[in-house]
Amino acid sequence: MTNSTTVKELTHFIGGQQVAGASGRFSDVYNPATGEVIAKVPLASSVEVKAAIQKAKEAFPAWRDLSVAKRAEVVLKFRNLLTANKEKVIDLICTESGKTVEDAMGEITRGLESVDLAISAPHLVKGEYSVNVGGGINAYSAKYPLGVVAAIAPFNFPIMVPLAQTSMAVAVGNAVILKASERVPMTALYISELWKEAGLPDGIWTVVNGDKEAVNELLENPAVEAISFVGSTPVARYIYETSAKYGKRVVALGGGKNNMVVMPDADLEQVANAFISAGYGAASQRCMAISTLMAVGQDTADRLVGILKEKIEALKVGAYQDGADYGPVISPQAKQSILAAIDQGEAEGAALVVDGREKEITKNSKGFFLAPTLFDHVKPGMELYDQEIFGPVRNIVRVDSLEEAISLINEHELGNGVTIFTNDGAAARKFTTEIDVGMVGVNVPIPIPVGYHNFAGFKGSRFGDGQMFGPDQARFYTKSKMVSERWITPSDSSGLSFAFPSNK
Numbered sequence: 001m002t003n004s005t006t007v008k009e010l011t012h013f014i015g016g017q018q019v020a021g022a023s024g025r026f027s028d029v030y031n032p033a034t035g036e037v038i039a040k041v042p043l044a045s046s047v048e049v050k051a052a053i054q055k056a057k058e059a060f061p062a063w064r065d066l067s068v069a070k071r072a073e074v075v076l077k078f079r080n081l082l083t084a085n086k087e088k089v090i091d092l093i094c095t096e097s098g099k100t101v102e103d104a105m106g107e108i109t110r111g112l113e114s115v116d117l118a119i120s121a122p123h124l125v126k127g128e129y130s131v132n133v134g135g136g137i138n139a140y141s142a143k144y145p146l147g148v149v150a151a152i153a154p155f156n157f158p159i160m161v162p163l164a165q166t167s168m169a170v171a172v173g174n175a176v177i178l179k180a181s182e183r184v185p186m187t188a189l190y191i192s193e194l195w196k197e198a199g200l201p202d203g204i205w206t207v208v209n210g211d212k213e214a215v216n217e218l219l220e221n222p223a224v225e226a227i228s229f230v231g232s233t234p235v236a237r238y239i240y241e242t243s244a245k246y247g248k249r250v251v252a253l254g255g256g257k258n259n260m261v262v263m264p265d266a267d268l269e270q271v272a273n274a275f276i277s278a279g280y281g282a283a284s285q286r287c288m289a290i291s292t293l294m295a296v297g298q299d300t301a302d303r304l305v306g307i308l309k310e311k312i313e314a315l316k317v318g319a320y321q322d323g324a325d326y327g328p329v330i331s332p333q334a335k336q337s338i339l340a341a342i343d344q345g346e347a348e349g350a351a352l353v354v355d356g357r358e359k360e361i362t363k364n365s366k367g368f369f370l371a372p373t374l375f376d377h378v379k380p381g382m383e384l385y386d387q388e389i390f391g392p393v394r395n396i397v398r399v400d401s402l403e404e405a406i407s408l409i410n411e412h413e414l415g416n417g418v419t420i421f422t423n424d425g426a427a428a429r430k431f432t433t434e435i436d437v438g439m440v441g442v443n444v445p446i447p448i449p450v451g452y453h454n455f456a457g458f459k460g461s462r463f464g465d466g467q468m469f470g471p472d473q474a475r476f477y478t479k480s481k482m483v484s485e486r487w488i489t490p491s492d493s494s495g496l497s498f499a500f501p502s503n504k
């Protein structure tokens with residue numbers, strides 16, 4: 001694993017090379033498993049971001065004018081380099097995010113799905129053609145790249161989300177600027193080198209590291225045509241509103257509060273395993289993590305509490321190389337706020353089933369570890385129910401019917417993912433039809449669509465018109481132009497006509 005005793009100063013990646021930060025402002029990058037600061041990441045000023053945008057703008061026309069097949073060839077080389085250097089990528093992900101090795105491998109596999117889809121860009125940017133729509137006119141639509149586009153990424157998937165946000169953007173001919181999360185910048189900087197090695201022209205791939213100042217420049221700069229954001233809901237809302245104010249195309253994905261509805265007929269042993277894996281995996285730092293088990297019927301809930309308590313108490317929390325079930329949370333601040341949420345849950349009257357606060361690893365480790373916590377009798381109005389808690393604190397909510405479960409979920413501000421466990425087809429069909437959530441599972445722990453399908457939540461989990469991962473990326477990162485063309489021969493008559501054009 002990466003030597004975590006030296007604090008190195010990271011850079012940006014601009015114009016095809018590493019560029020030192022010039023703002024004088026830095027942020028600490030931790031190894032969350034040891035609690036050590038392993039690097040300092042520069043926080044770009046708006047002047048530095050402006051210069052990076054200018055370089056991207058200058059590089060764009062030549063990349064746009066290359067054939068889409070040639071561009072796809074570069075993406076294919078990048079894909080091969082990524083797989084050839086998988087071990088290095090896993091090392092970086094684990095070191096800076098604290099994920100387990102197994103989890104990092106899963107993240108890379110899912111990220112590669114987006115790269116694979118981008119390789120098929122020639123197919124996805126095909127237009128439409130109509131012969132003789134009237135008066136000898138042929139009409140066609142064609143997709144053109146936008147120009148400079150920006151992606152702003154969260155910490156919890158150092159490679160999968162950036163790949164999902166950017167691979168197609170590159171393939172369809174844009175110049176891409178990634179504002180990586182300042183908490184996990186090393187993976188993004190490393191893949192910059194792979195893009196270069198794959199033959200991507202300088203300026204087409206940029207990484208600017210930074211915070212709100214860098215983001216604001218991307219949102220406000222007129223040369224940036226589109227913004228793709230993934231992160232928490234309050235920031236997603238801000239990104240959406242500000243991007244719209246500056247006339248940009250925008251999709252901003254926010255947080256999740258995802259329920260697993262359990263019908264009385266479900267196999268509770270399977271439910272318990274699914275809930276624990278999907279709930280506590282990655283220390284619950286996933287937008288699609290299951291945060292609430294919604295048990296239909298008191299008996300279902302009572303039986304589940306018994307099974308869950310024992311299994312959760314047995315979970316192994318530890319560093320990535322230790323064969324742990326999950327690792328630390330991302331920062332000391334995150335750990336403190338999650339501990340505060342547990343205190344608050346208790347104060348609001350939820351019943352503790354498993355208390356992670358007093359466990360040895362929570363209290364005495366230098367890493368940002370939190371043993372798992374489970375609450376029962378959680379209700380709307382409690383912080384535990386209303387807010388996304390991005391750490392290993394999970395809930396049981398008791399309802400009397402499927403109808404009550406559906407209406408509670410539909411009333412919640414967030415609507416990213418949801419799943420139902422049942423063998424009753426009619427219940428499953430009612431659920432998938434009536435539920436107001438973007439990604440729905442039936443007997444599936446985390447209903448994340450595969451990379452060649454679109455991905456996005458509803459309500460406060462997504463702002464703007466666009467989806468992530470799948471073919472919608474090709475639409476989002478291109479503009480469709482409609483051309484009507486006619487070739488005039490000397491025998492064609494062309495007298496004056498003041499009538500609105502119609503299809504003669």
Ligand code: NAD
Nearest residue numbers: 153154155180181211212215231232235253254255256287
């Ligand atoms: P975050 O919102 O704190 O940060 C996301 C990005 O926005 C980072 O690059 C950060 O530098 C930037 N940022 C933060 N505050 C900002 C501000 N005030 N102004 C401008 N930019 C700002 O999110 P995070 O903590 O990095 O990631 C976790 C969150 O992301 C969770 O809420 C999780 O559910 C969500 N998430 C959602 C999805 C999804 O697909 N819906 C996927 C992954 C993560």
